[in-house]
Amino acid sequence: MVVLSKIATNDRHGENSLYFxxxxxxxxxxxxxxxxxxxxxxxxxxxxxxxxxxxxxxIRKNPKASICTAxxxxxxxxxxxxxxxxxxxxxxxAVASFMGRVRGGRVKFDQERIVMSGGATGANELxxxxxxxxxxxxxxxxxxxxxxxxxxxxxxxxxxxxxxxxSSNGFLITKAALEAAxxxxxxxxxNIKGLLIANPSNPLGTVxxxxxxxxxxxxxxxxxxxxxxxxxxxxxxFSTPDFVSISEIMQEMEYCNPDLxxxxxxxxxxxxxxGFRVGIVYSYNDAVVSCGRKMSSFGLVSSQTQHLLAAMLSxxxxxxxxxxxxxxxxxxxxxxxxxxxxxxxxxCLKSNAGLFVWMDLRRxxxxxxxxxxxxxxxVIINEVKxxxxxxxxxxxxxxxxxxVCFANMDDETVEVALQRINAFVRQEKxxxxxxxxxxxxxxxxxxxxxxxxxxxxxxLMSPHMIMSPHSPHVPLSPLVRART
Amino acid sequence: MSLLSRKAICNTHGQDSSYFLGWxxxxxxxxxxxxxxxxxxxxxxxxxxxxxxxxxSWLANNPDVAGFKRDGNSIxxxxxxxxxxxxxxxxxxALxxxxxxxxGNRVTFDPSRIVLTAGATSANETLMFCLAEAxxxxxxxxxxxxxxxxxxxxxxxxxxxxxxxxxxNGFRITASALEEAYQExxxxxxxxKGVLVTNPSNPLGTTxxxxxxxxxxxxxxxKNIHLISDEIYSGTVFNSPGFVSVMxxxxxxxxxxxEVWNRxxxxxxxxxxxxxxGFRVGAIYSNDDMVVAAATKMSSFGLVSSQTQYLLSALxxxxxxxxxxxxxxxxxxxxxxxxxxxGLGKAGISWLESNNAGLFCWVDMRHLLHSxxxxxxxxxxxxxxxxxxxxxxxxxxxxxxxxxxxxVCFANMSEATLNLAMQRLxxxxxxxxxxxxxxxxxxxxxxxxxxxxTQWVFRLSSRDRDRESDR
Numbered sequence: 001m002v003v004l005s006k007i008a009t010n011d012r013h014g015e016n017s018l019y020f021x022x023x024x025x026x027x028x029x030x031x032x033x034x035x036x037x038x039x040x041x042x043x044x045x046x047x048x049x050x051x052x053x054x055x056x057x058x059i060r061k062n063p064k065a066s067i068c069t070a071x072x073x074x075x076x077x078x079x080x081x082x083x084x085x086x087x088x089x090x091x092x093x094a095v096a097s098f099m100g101r102v103r104g105g106r107v108k109f110d111q112e113r114i115v116m117s118g119g120a121t122g123a124n125e126l127x128x129x130x131x132x133x134x135x136x137x138x139x140x141x142x143x144x145x146x147x148x149x150x151x152x153x154x155x156x157x158x159x160x161x162x163x164x165x166x167s168s169n170g171f172l173i174t175k176a177a178l179e180a181a182x183x184x185x186x187x188x189x190x191n192i193k194g195l196l197i198a199n200p201s202n203p204l205g206t207v208x209x210x211x212x213x214x215x216x217x218x219x220x221x222x223x224x225x226x227x228x229x230x231x232x233x234x235x236x237x238f239s240t241p242d243f244v245s246i247s248e249i250m251q252e253m254e255y256c257n258p259d260l261x262x263x264x265x266x267x268x269x270x271x272x273x274x275g276f277r278v279g280i281v282y283s284y285n286d287a288v289v290s291c292g293r294k295m296s297s298f299g300l301v302s303s304q305t306q307h308l309l310a311a312m313l314s315x316x317x318x319x320x321x322x323x324x325x326x327x328x329x330x331x332x333x334x335x336x337x338x339x340x341x342x343x344x345x346x347x348c349l350k351s352n353a354g355l356f357v358w359m360d361l362r363r364x365x366x367x368x369x370x371x372x373x374x375x376x377x378x379v380i381i382n383e384v385k386x387x388x389x390x391x392x393x394x395x396x397x398x399x400x401x402x403x404v405c406f407a408n409m410d411d412e413t414v415e416v417a418l419q420r421i422n423a424f425v426r427q428e429k430x431x432x433x434x435x436x437x438x439x440x441x442x443x444x445x446x447x448x449x450x451x452x453x454x455x456x457x458x459x460l461m462s463p464h465m466i467m468s469p470h471s472p473h474v475p476l477s478p479l480v481r482a483r484t
Numbered sequence: 485m486s487l488l489s490r491k492a493i494c495n496t497h498g499q500d501s502s503y504f505l506g507w508x509x510x511x512x513x514x515x516x517x518x519x520x521x522x523x524x525x526x527x528x529x530x531x532x533x534x535x536x537x538x539x540x541s542w543l544a545n546n547p548d549v550a551g552f553k554r555d556g557n558s559i560x561x562x563x564x565x566x567x568x569x570x571x572x573x574x575x576x577x578a579l580x581x582x583x584x585x586x587x588g589n590r591v592t593f594d595p596s597r598i599v600l601t602a603g604a605t606s607a608n609e610t611l612m613f614c615l616a617e618a619x620x621x622x623x624x625x626x627x628x629x630x631x632x633x634x635x636x637x638x639x640x641x642x643x644x645x646x647x648x649x650x651x652x653n654g655f656r657i658t659a660s661a662l663e664e665a666y667q668e669x670x671x672x673x674x675x676x677k678g679v680l681v682t683n684p685s686n687p688l689g690t691t692x693x694x695x696x697x698x699x700x701x702x703x704x705x706x707k708n709i710h711l712i713s714d715e716i717y718s719g720t721v722f723n724s725p726g727f728v729s730v731m732x733x734x735x736x737x738x739x740x741x742x743e744v745w746n747r748x749x750x751x752x753x754x755x756x757x758x759x760x761x762g763f764r765v766g767a768i769y770s771n772d773d774m775v776v777a778a779a780t781k782m783s784s785f786g787l788v789s790s791q792t793q794y795l796l797s798a799l800x801x802x803x804x805x806x807x808x809x810x811x812x813x814x815x816x817x818x819x820x821x822x823x824x825x826x827g828l829g830k831a832g833i834s835w836l837e838s839n840n841a842g843l844f845c846w847v848d849m850r851h852l853l854h855s856x857x858x859x860x861x862x863x864x865x866x867x868x869x870x871x872x873x874x875x876x877x878x879x880x881x882x883x884x885x886x887x888x889x890x891x892v893c894f895a896n897m898s899e900a901t902l903n904l905a906m907q908r909l910x911x912x913x914x915x916x917x918x919x920x921x922x923x924x925x926x927x928x929x930x931x932x933x934x935x936x937x938t939q940w941v942f943r944l945s946s947r948d949r950d951r952e953s954d955r
Contacts, residue, residue: 118784122786154782275565303763304789305791
């Protein structure tokens with residue numbers, strides 16, 4: 001047999017991780033409000049499903065934005081042949097303007113610096129190809145989005161050096177921690193090419209304050225390394241403090257080498273459009289823009305999609321209303337959810353952005369270890385029947401934290417989830433024995449019943465619509481979705 | 485320590501090649517029937533613009549698709565959320581059926597073995613990542629599509645070693661050429677992981693013969709390596725002999741029971757057959773489970789927009805449409821090619837007569853060279869771009885070993901423009917032949933004959949190119 005490449009056969013795609021047990025449980029037994037009320041509720045998926053009505057309404061009212069409608073088909077040919085890797089000018093303009101709006105108009109983005117990519121997944125990989133050689137490393141504060149391991153390192157050969165943050169200071173990134181990580185890397189002969197941060201943070205849901213951002217900029221300037229800011233959650237801010245983009249810091253700081261600063265963006269979270277694969281690399285470094293643009297050939301945004309979104313995002317009234325509504329609805333959902341958790345005696349890290357909360361279950365751990373976290377997690381999946389993401393999957397150094405998504409379901413499902421969690425916590429409180437008893441109940445029986453169960457998308461669609469090409473017998477990993 | 489990666493600094497992206505530079509010249513002075521009738525006519529762009537009316541009328545008859553609706557119900561939300569790298573099942577099914585239809589249903593494809601990618605550009609790169617380590621090589625018959633230098637080598641670190649094909653036998657692949665290429669790789673200490681062919685060929689515009697395909701299969705069997713068959717032009721075959729896919733030859737030869745079955749992979753795209761390069765729809769088809777698995781995961785870096793998958797699944801599921809489209813498209817291509825070659829004939833220019841596919845013709849201008857060198861080819865090319873006003877692609881940019889060949893596209897312009905192009909060419913040849921070295925043709929001051937090719941390439945390569953590469 002001819003051997004495939006190392007990349008094709010190694011594990012750096014990350015999909016063989018144990019963490020996908022939760023997903024498997026969900027895929028085999030997905031919750032449905034009418035057809036499967038006992039199923040597993042998906043709370044591991046960071047999707048923004050709260051504002052589709054607004055987008056749908058806009059599309060209905062703007063048939064010209066589609067090249068398929070009678071009103072828009074005269075553009076069909078021009079759009080269908082457009083494969084220029086600069087992107088449609090109106091698309092770049094609209095994205096630049098949208099990015100500015102999301103930052104409250106405090107920054108203006110130059111459309112000439114907008115580079116397209118295959119979602120933020122493609123953007124993160126692309127920026128690594130531009131900035132680092134195989135074997136080089138990037139510092140990434142933990143906890144961090146699990147798929148960074150794949151996106152930053154799988155095909156690029158770049159390593160991640162985590163900078164561990166913990167609850168002792170609210171998971172803040174400190175200069176000391178960065179320096180320590182950098183020094184250690186030097187000692188280990190690891191060539192650090194840059195620092196990558198996600199702001200707002202996944203999984204924390206918090207934003208970086210101005211001072212921290214400034215200190216990060218000083219740090220990278222001192223070391224002459226890059227700073228990549230993944231701002232994919234920028235418009236998911238739902239309360240104070242304000243989101244401060246690195247682009248604003250750039251404007252404020254007297255000395256900052258622009259060649260070191262790069263932003264990754266996407267419409268997958270802010271607009272809830274992960275299927276459309278709109279990733280953006282925005283760099284202040286001309287050479288990176290130029291090289292990145294050539295590389296974008298490997299993951300251009302479909303011109304049909306560019307055309308639609310150019311119209312949608314340049315509709316200022318729509319954008320203004322969308323951002324306002326989205327923020328309001330996220331705030332409301334976050335409020336309902338955190339209050340519900342509080343009733344159960346569960347606290348979360350105080351957060352003001354993102355599509356999830358960082359839930360603190362440390363006191364429910366038998367001991368403060370990874371194994372105890374995993375044991376608790378399996379209970380949550382199998383007993384509570386809620387798929388949440390354990391902190392260890394985010395490389396969190398402190399056991400007991402879980403990311404729980406709240407924006408990918410309807411209100412009723414949120415209630416059901418809260419009830420289950422409440423019930424579980426009460427039961428845990430009532431003593432271990434009782435809990436032990438419940439845990440020995442045979443789950444597999446239940447799973448068997450649901451084996452022939454057809455896979456439904458959560459909530460509201462007509463049952464015959466099966467999106468997944470696989471039979472429910474084959475569980476899918478979350479990385480199947482480009483970004484979770 | 486360099487601030488950027490080696491990949492960012494090098495020029496393996498290949499964009500400094502003359503192939504792309506001709507484009508830049510076109511962009512500066514593009515022909516327009518009304519606005520700029522003396523501008524440069526773009527004949528370097530392998531686009532299929534002949535059949536949009538068929539697509540547009542299908543859209544007019546299928547309004548549901550336009551409104552993100554299925555059976556009257558809105559599926560916007562589902563599409564907006566759909567980012568499963570396995571792809572939309574209905575789209576994959578429709579796509580493999582379309583591929584089978586193009587092959588006269590003599591082969592069928594399994595939808596679970598198709599991996600969707602952002603264009604064939606991404607498909608080819610992804611296959612390289614799966615099949616080769618950095619520093620390993622694939623053999624490619626010359627002349628080949630210039631974009632392969634970027635797609636196969638740039639970020640993967642893989643190498644290309646040419647299999648030299650010449651006009652002595654119509655540029656067919658021979659056993660000795662294959663063997664020579666393999667030896668050359670060994671001499672350069674490059675481990676060969678496979679052969680990549682484009683069938684139908686770009687830039688030759690010919691379908692591979694069964695004997696060539698059998699030769700390739702024997703070769704990869706003997707060397708225990710892979711074969712990638714880029715069949716992006718499979719639906720553009722307009723003359724006999726028809727298209728024979730490597731899959732068909734494998735099937736006919738009962739190779740599906742053998743190990744080599746797993747080492748043959750197909751690349752496809754809708755950019756040429758349907759004329760939809762903007763939609764970024766590419767695909768990898770492999771009989772090897774591991775390749776399918778790895779490539780599927782890698783496709784995360786360049787998935788096809790769900791909006792586009794949905795549109796195309798509806799389009800390609802309409803069998804009445806696909807049947808009519810395939811045949812009508814072929815008819816139009818055949819007619820257009822005939823116009824071109826008649827024009828060439830009138831200008832006393834010959835071409836590769838086996839041209840039966842593709843969106844272009846492989847044209848022989850060796851008789852117009854002052855000497856049989858690539859410098860002369862460049863000089864001739866410059867004249868054709870600047871003086872004649874036609875952007876055609878010089879063979880050297882396709883790594884052709886013989887100077888004097890040019891790829892001329894015919895499916896990306898109106899009939900009137902094509903006629904004008906042929907007229908200009910005829911006038912040029914007449915003047916050129918009469919001139920015979922005595923009479924100097926007018927040159928624009930910017931482009932003195934004295935400027936060496938190298939200088940010229942360096943000067944223009946500093947500018948950014950704005951168009952995604954043509955195939």
